[in-house]
Amino acid sequence: MKKLLLIPALLGTMAMAQNYKYELSPMIGYNLAEGNLGLDNDGYFTGGLEFQINSEDTRISPEFSLYYAPSADYATSGSTDIIRGAFNAVYTYDKVDTFTPFAKAGLGIENFTTNKEGNDDRLFLDAGIGAKMSFTENLALKLEAIYMLKPSSSHAGNADSNLMTLVGLTYSFGEQAQKEFAPKEEVVEIQEVIVVVPLVDSDGDGIVDADDKCANTPSNTTVGITGCAVAQDDDHDGVFNAQDICPNTPANSAVDENGCPAIIALDIKFENNSYKVKSESYSNIKRYADFLKKYTNYSAKIVGYTDSVGRASYNQTLSEKRAKEVVKMLMAEGVKASQLSSKGMGEANPVADNATAEGRAQNRRIEAELIHN
Numbered sequence: 167m168k169k170l171l172l173i174p175a176l177l178g179t180m181a182m183a184q185n186y187k188y189e190l191s192p193m194i195g196y197n198l199a200e201g202n203l204g205l206d207n208d209g210y211f212t213g214g215l216e217f218q219i220n221s222e223d224t225r226i227s228p229e230f231s232l233y234y235a236p237s238a239d240y241a242t243s244g245s246t247d248i249i250r251g252a253f254n255a256v257y258t259y260d261k262v263d264t265f266t267p268f269a270k271a272g273l274g275i276e277n278f279t280t281n282k283e284g285n286d287d288r289l290f291l292d293a294g295i296g297a298k299m300s301f302t303e304n305l306a307l308k309l310e311a312i313y314m315l316k317p318s319s320s321h322a323g324n325a326d327s328n329l330m331t332l333v334g335l336t337y338s339f340g341e342q343a344q345k346e347f348a349p350k351e352e353v354v355e356i357q358e359v360i361v362v363v364p365l366v367d368s369d370g371d372g373i374v375d376a377d378d379k380c381a382n383t384p385s386n387t388t389v390g391i392t393g394c395a396v397a398q399d400d401d402h403d404g405v406f407n408a409q410d411i412c413p414n415t416p417a418n419s420a421v422d423e424n425g426c427p428a429i430i431a432l433d434i435k436f437e438n439n440s441y442k443v444k445s446e447s448y449s450n451i452k453r454y455a456d457f458l459k460k461y462t463n464y465s466a467k468i469v470g471y472t473d474s475v476g477r478a479s480y481n482q483t484l485s486e487k488r489a490k491e492v493v494k495m496l497m498a499e500g501v502k503a504s505q506l507s508s509k510g511m512g513e514a515n516p517v518a519d520n521a522t523a524e525g526r527a528q529n530r531r532i533e534a535e536l537i538h539n
Contacts, residue, residue: 185220185222185341185342185523186220186304186338186339186340186341186342187219187220187221187339187340187341187342188217188218188219188220188338188339188340189216189217189218189220189336189337189338190215190216190217190218190336190337190339191215191216191217191218191308191334191335191336191337192213192214192215192334192335193213193214193215193216193233193308193310193332193333193334194211194212194213194214194332194333194334195211195212195213195214195330195331195332195333196209196210196211196212196330196331197209197210197211197212197235197248197328197329197330198328198329198330198331199327199328200326200327200328202284202324202326203283203284203285203326204240204241204242204282204283204284204285205238205239205240205241205283206238206239206240206241207239210235210238210239210248211235212233212234212235212248212330212332213233213234213235214231214232214233214234214332214334215231215232216229216230216231216334217229217230217231218256222342222523225257225258225259226255226256226257227255227256227258228253228254228255228256229253229254229255229256229270229272230251230252230253231250231251231252231253231254231274232249232250232251232252233248233249233250233251233252233330234247234248234249234250235247235248235249240280240282240283241283242282242283244280244282245280246278246279246280246281246282246285247278247279247280248276248277248278248279249276249277249279250274250275250276250277250290250314251274251275252272252273252274252275252292253272253273253274254270254271254272254292254294255270255271255272256268256269256270257269257270260521261474261475261520261521264299264300264301264477265297265298265299266297266298266299266300266306267295267296267297268295268296268297268298268310269293269294269295269296270293270294270295270296270312271291271292271293271294272291272292273289273290273291273292274289274290274292274314275287275288275289275290276288276289276290276314276316284318284320285320285326286318286320288316288317288318289316289317290314290315290316290317290326291314291315291316292312292313292314292315293312293313294310294311294312294313295310295311296308296309296310296311296332297309297310298336300475300476300477301476301477302476302477302480303338303439303475303476303480304337304338304339304439305335305336305337305338306335306336306338307333307334307335307336308332308333308334308335308336309332309333310331310332311329311330311331311332312329312330312331312332313327313328313329314327314328314329314330315327316328341438342523368381368382369381369382369383369393371383371387371389371393372389373389373391373392373393377391377392377393378392378393379392379393379394380392380393380394381393412426412427412457426464426536426538427536429533429534429535429536430454430533430534430536431531431532431533432450432451432454432468432492432531432532432533432534433447433450434447434450434451434488434492434532435447436488439484441484441487441488441490441491442491443491443492443495448495451492451495451496451499452499454466454496454534455495455496455499455500455501456499458496458501458505458506459499459500459501462502462505463538463539464505464536464537464538464539465504465505465506465507465536465537465539466496466505466506466507466534466535466536466537467506467507467508467509467534467535467537468489468490468492468493468496468506468507468508468509468532468533468534469489469508469509469510469511469532469533469534469535470484470485470486470487470488470489470492470508470509470510470511470531470532471485471511471512471513471514471515471516471529471530471531471532471533472484472485472512472513472529472530473513473516473520473525473526473527473529473530474513474516474520474526474529475520475526478512478513481512481513482510482511482512482513483510484510484512485510485511485512486508486509486510487510488510488532489508489509489510489532490508492508492532493506493507493508513529516529517529517531
């Protein structure tokens with residue numbers, strides 16, 4: 167009876183990215199009003215607060231906005247405060263360098279504290295465009311222009327128009343829950359062939375003594391039709407089990423003469439926007455440290471990568487700090503300093519699409535380049 171089990175995955179896969187669910191944007195700007203509204207200079211300053219709720223599953227996000235313009239002067243006499251509330255659907259486009267364009271449309275309600283010149287409280291439709299420019303992981307400069315159209319019967323039946331230009335800061339917060347992808351275990355079983363014969367098989371290798379050219383082979387040894395041991399390669403990397411010191415390399419991995427992959431993706435998770443390793447990753451670091459301590463003829467270069475969110479210079483520094491922190495922890499497990507080096511690659515060499523949350527999660531990674539001394 168012979169069975170071969172192939173159990174790939176030297177280390178676990180990486181988790182999905184943590185996206186920010188909420189955006190809060192304090193804004194300030196200038197409102198250009200249509201001339202028939204009777205406002206002095208047809209314009210006034212306004213401030214606002216915009217709150218957006220994001221989703222991992224769609225580019226369209228709901229946004230709730232409140233705008234306030236104090237003491238807008240009428241052309242004749244007096245003034246009025248103008249308060250607007252709006253609900254919009256925001257469509258976010260792919261990021262271009264550090265800029266993230268967006269467009270939005272929706273409706274709102276406008277309130278004049280002093281109704282004059284035919285200005286009264288009504289619903290309005292709005293549409294806008296803008297862009298956010300990231301300069302940290304959580305902060306971005308936000309620019310936008312919003313056109314508002316309010317049906318009115320007070321100005322010769324013409325709709326009232328306003329154009330509001332705004333600038334502000336967007337603060338992103340509220341990490342999305344992580345989705346973990348557990349390593350899959352694949353079992354390949356060679357169909358067992360049981361031959362019942364009334365003959366003696368002294369060493370129990372399935373070959374009767376009359377046909378066994380290699381008597382007394384150890385138990386659980388895979389043998390050929392002559393009863394002699396056959397060299398096996400359970401992980402199909404081209405290196406036989408007897409010489410393979412990395413027996414569970416993933417399928418299609420490039421390996422050296424000892425069966426070890428040149429590059430391994432370590433499943434290391436860090437605190438948000440930090441180089442501090444989460445405790446759940448300690449076991450993976452210890453496992454890799456044990457390998458390097460056992461095979462001191464190998465050295466490892468620890469290479470850190472990030473996704474493209476934020477400034478490239480910031481990401482480069484963060485990747486270097488994370489790679490150095492992993493080296494420090496490997497040394498704490500007893501690996502010699504002469505076996506280790508580190509390098510940060512920042513946003514370089516993405517392995518997936520940075521435009522998606524899942525792709526960014528794959529790009530935030532630690533790789534170990536194994537070097538045979």
